[in-house]
Amino acid sequence: MMNYTRRFMLGVAAAALTLTSMPAMAQDYPSKPVTLVVSYAAGGGTDAIARIFAARLETALGGRVIVENRPGAAANIGTDVVAKAQPDGYTLLIGNQGPMVVNPHIFRLRNDPAETLDPIAMIADAQLVVVAGPSLKVDSMQALLDKARESQLVYGSAGNASASHVATLLLGQTAEVKLKHVPYKGAGPAINDLLGGHVDFMVTTVPSVIGLIQDGTLKALAVTGKDRFPGLPDVPTVAEAALPTYSATAWYGLLGPKGLPQEVRDKLAAATQEALADPAFIESLNKDGGVPSDLVGQDFAGFMAAERARWGEVVKAADIKVE
Amino acid sequence: MTQGPETIQVDLPAHEPAQPLPPLSSPWLGRERLAGLSLIGLGLFALYASADLPFASESGVGSGLLPRALALILIALGFVQIAVTWSDKPESTGRWPVRDMLPVLIGVFLFAITIRGYQFGTFEIPALGMAVATPLATFLSGLAAKDMRIGELVVFSVILTVVCIGLFRYALGLSLPVAPWLIGY
């Protein structure tokens, strides 16, 4: 028992020591492993991108980067964890569209990302694709909207307030048609019901349906970004096909707690840029429907602010606020 | 029968020959009726917990519909349970040796608050990692055994910790804090 207590006290003392010596020299950064927080459970799309990115970042930074999954509360827990962490650059967040700019309009957040996080650099911008089920028999975006005006169409989504959901909300609002939303838990079951004809269409991530599109089972009507997606060169954008003002993408970026030292931020932004220049990384991003981004620091912050305002209006018009 | 014979039972070491349990002070303390009462209690609690939820939504099934319906069914089942066992001879639920379990509960609790640290208001426990949390949990829960030997338990806790760190952190690569105060993660 004595032995044990001593060990414990030693541990406490050592820990206290490390805590007091916390403001490590920024120019030595990183002098210990960096934790990269992912707000989703291991195995999701964001997690996959984070793990590939972490491996590249490790090379670029010259220090260990550990991916840590902190899922829960619609990805808001990850935001909280990083918001409350020491702003020393050793706890970073992979932030994406949902928790960063959509959730503040829907949930009562404990930590508002705009006030508690420092955007470092954007990593990638990922397109979504509009697919119609085999039973709907439409072959263009315009035809889909015409059909939706005749009779109410049902769409599936990967979940309430997911990128797939808000992108479809925006689609309906821009085209001024009323659509019926069926939320699923993830894209997989929704696509299953799309194929079975239980829902009419959906807007989903490229990798979730690319095989079915190439096979001809599902018809890709349009992609949601500003430009066509290299992996699907024949598919027009929604803007080209029907709604000139429409664009919606899911994106991923690197953020840290508010108050990061400028040196650490610069170092991380440069490391991100270096990681993004790796052709192998670009290729794996492409497979996820993404293209690397070059937005850094203030530009990324500005982008996030614009996104937040934009999705705020969409969410407000759809009245999907919780409580 | 007001002096609470149950509590005396609780403190009895288990390896002593089990003494016959004293007769129940009330038939409501019998196992079957107690089971019915717990169902009713759980149902009422669920009704309270879901009181603020709306009944209706777009689908017609609001977030409150199912929890409340289930709570009511649970309450009904509780009454049925009491009714069908009404004439049974009440049987005691036996001893509830909470004190014997306490070391395990404390061990689990300390593991939870030490592995990554925890903040209670101004008091903060730093992140101590697996190197501290694992032997804490092992040692404390081991204290619950009646035939515990302290030396053996200490050695075992240390060995187990080494095995666990090697297995979870290094062999499986899970991102668990090992000893943040010593090696930074």
Add this chain to the structure above:
Amino acid sequence: MMAVLEHLGLGLAVAFTLQNILFCFIGCLIGTLVGVLPGVGPVATISILLPVTLSLDPTGALIMLAGIYYGAQYGGSTTAILVNIPGEATAVVTAIDGHEMAKKGQAGLALGLAAIGSFIAGTVATVVIAALATPMTRLGLLFGPAEYFSLMIMGLVLAVVLAHGSLVKALAMIVAGVLLSCVGADMETGRERMTFDIYMLSDGIEFTVLAMGIFGFGEIFKNLADPEKRDVMRNRIGRLLPTLRELRENFGAILRGTGLGSVLGVLPGNGAILAPFASYALEKRLSDRPQDFGSGVPQAVSGPESANNAGAQTSFIPLLTLGIPPNAVMALMVGAMMIQGIVPGPQVIQNSPDLFWGLVASMWIGNLMLVVINLPLIGLWVKLLKVPYRLLFPAIVAFCCIGLFSISNDGAQVIMAGIMGLVGFALYKLQFEPAPLALGFVLGRLLEEKLRQALIISDGGMGTFVTSPLSAALLLIALGALAVAVLPSMRKSREEIFTEA
């Protein structure tokens, strides 16, 4: 049929290279390990290994990841049988009679039957995938929200059959399970329900937390409270392997389980969960001693285990033929394929036949590996039970704590499981069975989700559940099963009332 053999031949040629056999072996070994460890599942393991597979050749990488998946399914049963901790929903059923067998000194027999049953199921399921992948895919698509809802109702009725004690108490446990599954954010509106603003509850209670708490910690509390009971089992070990006669007695259960598992495995949204429950219910109904179910009947282990394994394997069908992952592990397989530059979907068979058939064939090899790895391990596992309980249970506590923490790197989950352990102990004292609670919990989520999806689509019309013939048929089966389960016990209790009066 010739084509099937030809394809399997191609697949075996691919899978039987030294390199791929090695990958398969490593995968099965890692899988067994993470399966045995409570709380660490295949999902976490595969996502961590995913970047590593980047440097491997695609077929080898997928063979290894698949090996982890069914290895973990199998390893989970080992923990369920030995220490009564079902790491995954599918192992809950195995724990019921499996752990009872272990207590009776038949741990070796239970583990052996699980291994052999799994192997037979795996073999049959491999052939099913090779021969029937396409028609089975269409079956999966028939299940929309309405049909799925009815299937879940049927599943809940089967849960009544799981119970071996009081019917009222079993029903109450199922209802309580469904009620617990309601905790957390509402999937339709995102509104938090019954969470009391506790952050970790906003995504609902983790199944692992519930299972490890109620079963794992609950079992420890139970043993600490009644030390006499656990000491009885420690002194008897029994045979390690089943005899031919025992194998013959279990053969029917294994084949029926395999059939059920193969069909339910293709359903979207993890229909494979139902397979072991359905098998248990079926075996109990067919058995000439249904009253013994729950106290260690071999068929109650071999059947559900086979169903579990067959389902785990046929859940590859939607992935391979449509590119739709039916569960989280399969979603990771999609990721692994994408990383390798293979687009999952219908064209995989045409574009990369050696990968497709190689993977299918490797499943059979993997099942063989599992037997090879696990039969010798049975001796070791059983010896593990010889470790004095005063050291065994602190080790279980430590492993559980680490596993629980690793779910979401959150200490609160560990505390939650500790509280669940007390609940588990109370259930034991009040003679409530935890298995129907676990099933109600698992199916409850799907039940409400599908109910609401179906009603959104039908504009709130309840008719949707009977206008679909498939849905109506499932509801009828459920009704029939309920009548069969309830009527005898009602008659019995009435007789009892009359004799007492």
